[in-house]
Amino acid sequence: MTRTSFESSIPLHRRYGQWIHKIHGKIRGKIPDTLPHAHLYLEDVQKITNILLEATAAVLTKFNEKAKVVYRVGNLQMDSIDDLRTRGGSATDFQISVGSRSLYNTVQMRGYLEPQIRLYSMGQQECCAVHAKLEAIFDHRRLTIKNAIFRGPRWNAIFHLPGWLKWPAYVAILLFPTLFSRVVAHIHSLSRVVRIGPTFFVGYWIFVVLFGFIYFWPSRVSFVQSYGSQEGKYSWPSCILSQWRWSSWE
Numbered sequence: 001m002t003r004t005s006f007e008s009s010i011p012l013h014r015r016y017g018q019w020i021h022k023i024h025g026k027i028r029g030k031i032p033d034t035l036p037h038a039h040l041y042l043e044d045v046q047k048i049t050n051i052l053l054e055a056t057a058a059v060l061t062k063f064n065e066k067a068k069v070v071y072r073v074g075n076l077q078m079d080s081i082d083d084l085r086t087r088g089g090s091a092t093d094f095q096i097s098v099g100s101r102s103l104y105n106t107v108q109m110r111g112y113l114e115p116q117i118r119l120y121s122m123g124q125q126e127c128c129a130v131h132a133k134l135e136a137i138f139d140h141r142r143l144t145i146k147n148a149i150f151r152g153p154r155w156n157a158i159f160h161l162p163g164w165l166k167w168p169a170y171v172a173i174l175l176f177p178t179l180f181s182r183v184v185a186h187i188h189s190l191s192r193v194v195r196i197g198p199t200f201f202v203g204y205w206i207f208v209v210l211f212g213f214i215y216f217w218p219s220r221v222s223f224v225q226s227y228g229s230q231e232g233k234y235s236w237p238s239c240i241l242s243q244w245r246w247s248s249w250e
Contacts, residue, residue, distance in 0.1 A: 033116055033117055034116055035135055037114060037146045038115065038140075038142050038143060039221075039222065040219075040222070041222050043225060045084065047137055048107055051133050052096065052098035052105050053067055055105065055122060067099065068101075070098075071083070072094065072095040073087065073094055074091060090220050091109070092109060092110075093110070094108070107134060111219070115219050117130075119131075145214055146214055177200065177204050177205075
């Protein structure tokens with residue numbers, strides 16, 4: 001059996017998946033797969049969906065596939081912006097998927113971790129262009145303080161450390177005041193200069209709590225129009241009530 005006849009015997013959706021994986025393997029690691037921490041709204045979700053639909057259209061047309069849009073909120077799956085609007089409230093675990101039965105291009109909000117993007121159906125240049133468009137949306141709604149502190153490759157490297165390295169780091173942070181005070185007490189030259197008292201311990205724990213609060217502040221999607229949008233200006237009171245109602249259940 002020739003190569004051509006063998007490939008033609010493979011189902012279309014399987015050939016499509018194999019082709020996508022081949023491209024993805026070549027470009028993996030060459031483009032960023034994360035986006036800025038942000039608080040998005042329904043108009044942003046619509047813009048992201050349109051970008052993914054436009055980027056995926058060419059490949060799906062080539063394989064005679066129709067694009068499908070899926071929104072996942074936690075364990076719930078929805079098919080339209082109207083479904084999200086009906087649900088109301090907000091979510092920190094949210095995913096937009098656009099593709100076919102074989103593979104989906106996705107943008108995912110992951111709580112306190114950086115939002116993630118996965119693009120399978122494009123080459124490197126197209127992926128970079130799509131990433132730039134999505135990054136502009138997230139940057140417009142960015143969580144300024146969190147991005148200033150935790151955004152960047154140095155923090156990505158720390159987040160991807162194995163657990164056996166992370167936990168000793170957490171323990172060291174917790175024990176640092178005690179260890180530091182004992183070191184100072186045993187070094188005579190330091191004990192004359194450095195004074196370890198209640199102020200040091202209180203200040204340190206205030207810093208740790210504030211740092212942890214910012215770190216665990218999650219990226220979020222509110223299923224309402226933003227107040228700045230034309231529709232949001234008229235529905236702002238109902239939006240506030242809707243968010244409060246769902247937040248009380250989460």
